[in-house]
Amino acid sequence: MECMEGTHVRVLRSARTPRQVPGVAGAQANRVVIGALNADCWRLVLGYLSVRELMRTEAACRDWQRLVLDDISRRPIMIMDMFNEIDENTIVVRKKSKIWPSFKRWLKKCGRAVQSLSLDCQNFSGVVELLRDACPNLEILRLWNLKSALPPTDTLHFQRLELLTLETCLEITDACVSQFLTSGLQELTLVDNKRVTGRFLRRLRTPQLERLVLTSCRAFKFSFLLESADRLTNLTSLVLRKRNHNKIEIRDKLHLLVDKMPNLESLIVSVEDVCARADAARLRAESDELMAALCRRQRLYHLDANFDAWDQHLQALATSCEMLGVLRLRRSYITRAGLDALLRARGAHLLELTLAGARLGDRDVAACVHACPKLVWLDIADCEVSAGVVALVARARRDMRANLRASTFAADADNNLRARLRLHTNWWLYDRDDDEFKDVLDLV
Known part of the structure; x- marks a missing residue:
């Protein structure tokens, strides 16, 4: 191990200062240094460096860039807008608009290796359009404060996507959400939205969706969720928070939804029918029906409900x-x-x-x-x-x-x-x- 560490330090020094090799031109010196080790050795050497460290050196020359980018493409990269790295393969994106041009250039080079991306889009534009082209292998995508709706298309993006979170993306529509409904999607979270009605659930074709979160979606209609329940039979976790201003009540129909989810393990529901009249008998009936349905869910582990008990x-x-x-x-x-x-x-x-x-x-x-x-x-x-x-x-x-x-x-x-x-x-x-x-x- 000590010998390998010494080799890795000497090689990197040589790669950074190619003109110090006596009697050899810079470009040729680079090839000599890079060719001194085979691919397996380079993989071991570069394994001592984090993605962030490698990116600092990738522009040294074209030969070194090819070597570095090839190594990065083999790593599962996570991109987050946090203060600290989680591990050596985490890239931290600061919430400042001035970094966006350089980040886009980097993403076009290394995007195929990115598997997880969490990003506050408040200071950035064209995020999803960039990701479509640069990051086809995304498995986890979390976006906050997306500024505008996505252009309509019937094309499904990010075919490997397993988890999608869109929070405070006010202009996102049902057509936008439908673009992400791949066959492998396991978790979908929509928080604080004013346009999504739930119509996208009609296009849901994945049998693997396990968790669905719908919180503060002002235009959301419970009827779309209920009529799509047959596509949600594998759902294990449902979070539904809704202040319903429609005259068609929701609370007295929740038990119908629960009955169609045989694998339900977690239910978090906070539903208020604003237009409903205060009636003790009605509230008791709602609770009786929901609790009876929940008692038929033998896998239930987590129950959080604003129902009388x-x-x-x-x-x-x-x-x-x-x-x-x-x-x-x-x-x-x-x-x-x-x-x-x-x-x-x-x-x-x-x-x-x-x-x-x-x-x-x-x-x-x-x-x-x-x-x-x-x-x-x-x-x-x-x-x-x-x-x-x-x-x-x-x-x-x-x-x-x-x-x-x-x-x-x-x-x-x-x-x-x-x-x-x-x-x-x-x-x-x-x-x-x-x-x-x-x-x-x-x-x-």
């Missing part, structure tokens, strides 16, 4: 969803009876629990903490608790830890002996002097 819902979920580990119910009428049913069935496996507004007292919350050794998040905002609940929860947490250390569970790498519980509660329940419980709790 009662004890019988909690009992049904606890007994039917044997994989349940994250449960966030933001509007609940849960009492101790429902909580006990959950703790008996899933307490040992729960990681996150939100029971905001539940009819639970201090001792009910403490019992919950004591029964959930893996719990890292607990939300009891607006529950019927007193100012002493924080101290009581901290005591329960310490007791639970003491019991775990004395049991065989302590050897389990997935336990919660080291992590502190993040407790979310009303701010007036504590004075923010957390020295008494900072060893076991983080107050949120």
Whole structure:
């Protein structure tokens, strides 16, 4: 290894200063130096350098450039607009317009090696058009703040694309999204858009889509999602956040969507029908239908829903969803009876629990903490608790830890002996002097 390192340093020095070779012209000297090692040796030598370091030397001469670009083309390159490199094959793009011309030139040279690109497009123009030509092998594409819509075309781009995120790309339309719906697409995320209606789902032909995120898409119509559900049977994760101003309600139809997704493992839904009248009976019916559909999803692990929940819902979920580990119910009428049913069935496996507004007292919350050794998040905002609940929860947490250390569970790498519980509660329940419980709790 020491000899190889020495060789690599000497060769690079020679490549940078070809005219120092006595009696040989510069171009010929380069060929002599580069020809001194075969392709396998050069691959080992250049392997000591990161992509960023290689790019600093690629313009030394044409022969060296061919060697460097060939080596870079064999590496899976990741491009991000972060502050630091993740690994040696990560290129960091600063969010400054003045770097865009040089970045485009670089991308035209090395784009075929780029497999992952995450970019804030606020200061850049013609991003997608450039990527189409320069980066045909993209597998992951995340774009923020794309300025304008893409020209319409029936051509599918980036045939290897597996993950697509378009966030705050306000002018992107259904036709634009359709250009990325390749057969290998596994994850699609659309956040903060004002033109996408969901019509693009009609052109979805991939059986591999596993995760779909639709958040703050103002023109989105739930009917397109529902009629396309037969194409989403392999979906394991659905995130739907929608403030619906249409007179056609969404909440009472969500159970129809869930019934068509047999492999669903994670559901995050925050839907508000703005034009719907406040009706307790209607809200109860919506919850009954959705919870019944969810109980038929035996793989369900993560549930986060802004639906009302009662004890019988909690009992049904606890007994039917044997994989349940994250449960966030933001509007609940849960009492101790429902909580006990959950703790008996899933307490040992729960990681996150939100029971905001539940009819639970201090001792009910403490019992919950004591029964959930893996719990890292607990939300009891607006529950019927007193100012002493924080101290009581901290005591329960310490007791639970003491019991775990004395049991065989302590050897389990997935336990919660080291992590502190993040407790979310009303701010007036504590004075923010957390020295008494900072060893076991983080107050949120």
